[in-house]
Amino acid sequence: xxxxxxxxxxxxxxxxxxxxxxxxxxxxxxxxxxxxxxxxxxxxxxxxxxxxxxxxxxxxxxxxxxxxxxxxxxxxxxxxxxxxxxxxxxxxxxxxxxxxxxxxxxxxxxxxxxxxxxxxxxxxxxxxxxxxxxxxxxxxxxxxxxxxxxxxxxxxxxxxxxxxxxxxxxxxxxxxxxxxxxxxxxxxxxxxxxxxxxxxxxxxxxxxxxxxxxxxxxxxxxxxxxxxxxxxxxxxxxxxxxxxxxxxxxxxxxxxxxxxxxxx
Amino acid sequence: xxxxxxxxxxxxxxxxxxxxxxxxxxxxxxxxxxxxxxxxxxxxxxxxxxxxxxxxxxxxxxxxxxxxxxxxxxxxxxxxxxxxxxxxxxxxxxxxxxxxxxxxxxxxxxxxxxxxxxxxxxxxxxxxxxxxxxxxxxxxxxxxxxxxxxxxxxxxxxxxxxxxxxxxxxxxxxxxxxxxxxxxxxxxxxxxxxxxxxxxxxxxxxxxxxxxxxxxxxxxxxxxxxxxxxxxxxxxxxxxxxxxxxxx
Numbered sequence: 389x390x391x392x393x394x395x396x397x398x399x400x401x402x403x404x405x406x407x408x409x410x411x412x413x414x415x416x417x418x419x420x421x422x423x424x425x426x427x428x429x430x431x432x433x434x435x436x437x438x439x440x441x442x443x444x445x446x447x448x449x450x451x452x453x454x455x456x457x458x459x460x461x462x463x464x465x466x467x468x469x470x471x472x473x474x475x476x477x478x479x480x481x482x483x484x485x486x487x488x489x490x491x492x493x494x495x496x497x498x499x500x501x502x503x504x505x506x507x508x509x510x511x512x513x514x515x516x517x518x519x520x521x522x523x524x525x526x527x528x529x530x531x532x533x534x535x536x537x538x539x540x541x542x543x544x545x546x547x548x549x550x551x552x553x554x555x556x557x558x559x560x561x562x563x564x565x566x567x568x569x570x571x572x573x574x575x576x577x578x579x580x581x582x583x584x585x586x587x588x589x590x591x592x593x594x595x596x597x598x599x600x601x602x603x604x605x606x607x608x609x610x611x612x613x614x615x616x617x618x619x620x621x622x623x624x625x626x627x628x629x630x631x632x633x634x635x636x637x638x639x640x641x642x643x644x645x646x647x648x649x650x651x652x
Numbered sequence: 653x654x655x656x657x658x659x660x661x662x663x664x665x666x667x668x669x670x671x672x673x674x675x676x677x678x679x680x681x682x683x684x685x686x687x688x689x690x691x692x693x694x695x696x697x698x699x700x701x702x703x704x705x706x707x708x709x710x711x712x713x714x715x716x717x718x719x720x721x722x723x724x725x726x727x728x729x730x731x732x733x734x735x736x737x738x739x740x741x742x743x744x745x746x747x748x749x750x751x752x753x754x755x756x757x758x759x760x761x762x763x764x765x766x767x768x769x770x771x772x773x774x775x776x777x778x779x780x781x782x783x784x785x786x787x788x789x790x791x792x793x794x795x796x797x798x799x800x801x802x803x804x805x806x807x808x809x810x811x812x813x814x815x816x817x818x819x820x821x822x823x824x825x826x827x828x829x830x831x832x833x834x835x836x837x838x839x840x841x842x843x844x845x846x847x848x849x850x851x852x853x854x855x856x857x858x859x860x861x862x863x864x865x866x867x868x869x870x871x872x873x874x875x876x877x878x879x880x881x882x883x884x885x886x887x888x889x890x891x892x893x894x895x896x897x898x899x900x
Contacts, residue, residue: 519746520742524746524748527735527738527810528809529764530763530764
C-alpha cells in the first residue's frame with residue numbers, strides 16, 4: 389500500500405522512472421568501463437576475437453552492401469528531384485557522396501548491425517546466462533568480460549568502420565548506376581565530380597562515427613544479454629532491449645557527433 | 653596437536669534477495685576429503701549456498717572460510733586464484749555450445765592454466781575416459797549429446813584440473829534412474845580417487861545416500877540437521893523425517 393497521497397502518485401512514478409534511468413545509466417557506464425579495461429589488458433582471446441570478426445564483419449557484408457546500394461540509388465533520385473526545382477540537378481553526385489560518407493553510410497551500416505549483431509550478442513550471452521555458462525566461466529578461472537565481452541567490443545569497433553567504407557563505396561556506386569542509367573549523367577563526369585568534391589574529412593568523420601556506433605552496438609548487446617534474467621522470456625526481452633537501445637543511442641550519438649564535427 | 657580446520661566452512665552466512673531472507677544464518681563445514689550433501693526443499697537456498705561458497709554470488713553477512721582462511725580477508729591476488737581450486741558440475745551441465753566436447757573439458761587448461769592445446773587435449777581425453785565417454789564423442793558438440801552424457805562431460809570438466817573442492821548442483825536432476833545411478837557411482841568413484849572435498853546439493857535421497865559421507869538439511873534459512881549419511885533414516889529430526897518420507 390502506498391503512503392503517497394493520490395494526487396502526488398504521478399510524481400512518484402516520474403521520480404521512480406528517473407531513478408531507474410540514472411541507475412541504468414550508471415550500470416551501463418560501469419559495464420562499459422570494465423569492457424574497455426578487458427579490451428586493453430591481457431589475457432586476450434584471439435580465437436574468440438577472430439570468431440567475432442567473421443560474425444560481425446564478413447557475415448554482415450551482404451546486408452550492409454544491399455542496404456547501401458538501394459539507399460544510394462534512392463538518394464540520387466530524391467536529390468535529382470529536389471535539385472530540379474531550382475535547376476541544380478548537376479550537384480547530385482556531390483550531395484550523394486556527402487550524404488553517404490558523412491551520414492548514411494555509417495548510420496545505415498550501424499542500424500543494420502544493431503539489428504543483426506546487437507540482437508545476436510544479447511541472445512547468445514543471455515542464453516549463456518540462462519544456462520549457467522557464464523557462471524561456468526567463473527569456475528573455470530576465466531573472466532567472462534575478457535572471454536565474452538572484450539572480443540565482441542573490439543571486433544565491432546574495428547569492423548564497423550570497415551563496413552562503412554564498403555557502404556560508402558557501394559552507396560555512391562548505387563547513385564552512379566541510377567544517374568548514368570536513368571538520368572543521363574555522364575559516367576566519367578559523375579565520378580570525377582564526386583572525387584573532386586569529397587574531402588578526406590567527409591570520409592574520416594563518417595569512420596569515426598562508425599567506430600563509436602560499433603562500441604554502442606557491442607555494449608548494448610552484451611550489457612542486455614549479460615544482465616538478462618528469467619529464462620527464455622528474459623533472453624527475448626534482452627534481445628529487444630539491445631536492438632532498441634542501440635538504435636536510439638546510434639541516432640543520439642549521430643546527432644552529437646555531427647554537432648561536434650560541424651563546429652570543428 | 654591442534655585439529656586441522658575444515659576445508660570449507662559457512663559461518664553465519666545470510667543472503668536475501670527481494671523479500672524474506674533465503675539464508676538467515678547458515679553454519680556448516682566440511683572436512684578435507686569428505687563428501688557433504690546438502691538437502692532441502694525447493695527454494696530453500698541450497699543453490700545459493702554453493703554459489704556463495706564458489707564465489708559466484710556475494711553474501712550479505714557472515715563468512716566463507718577455506719582452510720580456515722576468511723575469503724573476504726584474503727589478499728586480492730589470492731582471492732582471484734580461488735576458482736582454480738574449485739570445480740563445479742552445474743545442474744544443466746553448462747557446457748559451452750560453441751566448443752566441442754574435448755574443448756569443453758580442456759577449457760580451463762587452455763585458457764587459464766596455459767597448457768598447450770595438444771597437451772590439454774590429451775588430458776581431456778584421459779578425463780573423458782575416466783567418466784566412460786568414448787573418444788569418438790570428444791569431437792561432438794554438446795547439443796549432440798544426451799542429458800546423461802552432458803553430465804559426464806561436465807563431471808570430466810570439473811575434475812580435469814584436480815580441484816581441491818568440487819561442487820555438484822543437482823547432479824542427477826532430469827536423468828532417468830539408471831543414468832542417475834551411473835552418475836552417482838562416477839561421482840563417488842572420482843571424488844574418492846582424486847581425494848578432493850565434495851559438496852553436493854540434491855533433492856534425490858538415493859543420490860544423497862550414495863555420494864555423501866554426511867548429509868545436512870537446510871530449512872528456513874538455517875541448517876536444521878546434520879549427520880552421517882547412514883543416519884538419515886533415523887535422524888530424530890521431524891523436518892528430516894518429513895523430507896525423507898515425503899510427508900506433505
